[in-house]
Amino acid sequence: MAPALFLPKLIQSGDGHVVNISSALGLGASAYAAYYSKSKFAVRGFTESLRQA
Numbered sequence: 866m867a868p869a870l871f872l873p874k875l876i877q878s879g880d881g882h883v884v885n886i887s888s889a890l891g892l893g894a895s896a897y898a899a900y901y902s903k904s905k906f907a908v909r910g911f912t913e914s915l916r917q918a
Contacts, residue, residue: 890902
């Protein structure tokens with residue numbers, strides 16, 4: 866499955882933004898918040914993938 870099926874239409878329109886909200890744990894991990902940290906890393910990775918598309 867494509868990571869973002871909406872992206873081609875968004876680019877074609879020449880307008881719009883994608884906003885993803887994470888937290889400081891998206892920048893660095895915490896031993897006591899492993900599951901939370903991995904979800905924030907995933908948001909950052911997805912956002913970076915969209916930016917490079």
